[in-house]
Amino acid sequence: MTTTTTETETQVAQQLFTAYQTQHALTMADFTSSVVDEDAAYRVQAALTALKQQPVGGYKVSLTSAETQKMFDAHTPLYGVQVADHFLAAPTTVRRGQLMDPLVEVELVFKAKEDLSTTDSLTDLWQKTTVAPGLELPDSRFADWFPDLPKNLVVADAAVGGLVVYGTERETAELFASADAVATSKCTLVHDGGTVKTGQASEVLGNPLESLKWLVGKLAEQGKTLTAGQRVSSGTFVLPPHLTAGHWQADFDAGLGQVALDVTEA
Template sequence: MTDIEKHAAELARRLTEARASGVAIPRPPGLDLAMARQVRHACIDMLDREGPVAAYKVSLSTSTWGALPAGRVVEGDARIARETLFDPLLEAEVAFRIDRPIGADPDAAAILDACSVAPAIEVADSRWAGWRPSEAERFVIPDAAQIEADNAMSGWLVVGGPWRPARDMPFDRLDIAIEQDGERRSWGPLREVMGSPVAAVRWLVAEVRKAGRLVEPGHIISSGCPCPQMVTVPATGGCWESVVDGFGRARVIFF
């Protein structure tokens, strides 16, 4: 193992332990994207203790991706202890489930034919010190390398229903929103996700392949959030839903 690989593995270990301990770690000076990618891969390898990779996520803000283990993916209503997270950020997204093999370089038609879709809520969280999106005066926004190294700030993925064939969904005419206790907090049109969530899935499949990994049947892809407003969770918790009108919803309760 080279010195660079040892450094990446050590930083990944510290990030992984921070998630378990609830103690954030300092942001490393001089972290570049090349090193950050190695850290992310090491973080993903360390997720095995929570199960195999079950889902991938698209991070639109920095054009990167992350992975979630089976233990962090919930289908149906979810209950998550707020105290187990640093300062969660909620994003309304459409999740794609890979039902049949899509090949190494699928086009949009292949993705539509092979996938089912459902509303989802991605719970993003960061292990870096200064991650306080709920407190604007204290919030230090992570840079692209810090987001990359922190497995694209992967936290949880909550997938609602119903599952429907992707081929049947008019993505260019659908909006998605986050609601808190029935009140709309943020919304956006799905066409803002790389022109279509299908394009985001195609992009992720290619990026994962470049990294030496595969997207296979059974995997879920969280395709990215088009909602511009940040939605955070107070210490008191509450109920949030991701809603696609006329389609379905996903729900998570923080307690």
């Protein structure tokens, strides 16, 4: 991957950063020819991350199911950098106005206990991480983005990164009997006491640890390492609904527990 950012890519990153700061949405049609391929999209994302001038807290992985890949005309996942203060410990309250056009996803959030390597197997990752139940709130700087935003613009826009709310973190290898067992966990997404969606971990590339492994490999291709202490929102169990005001929670089996979030309008 060429790391030199073109003038056009720098301009796109600046426009995304301005939208991020002002919450004035961009029109996707104005940018479809500005980000020519996935490598260009990751260069824009890197420039956008630099403009934020905040420590990186980890990553989110998107397009981890056949359904979402088809929606965005993609054949592989993609990732977005998440700044540290966009990972929130549950329970927490979020103002709807903090975000632009958010959705809500149910995910497993892994945290690396040590630097992760491309030589790590799923069993290695199972042993080298903690895991927590998570609610991710993907958001975009482009208007009317879901599900029509072109894949390269998804990547450029930090993989439509918003906020990640995570519950109690436990040793992955203590919670699950094996790496394969991670794929069996199930969840129920609840809003104001009513069930919205149910899902299971196998929707995430067959096993969320596969998503983590993919990310480690993709970062390595770009000369980066997933380092100790960084978190990864690994992919949604369900096709996400729009985030609305009220009490949201995700209830997980397998001893994961629940993660709760209150959303206010103001």
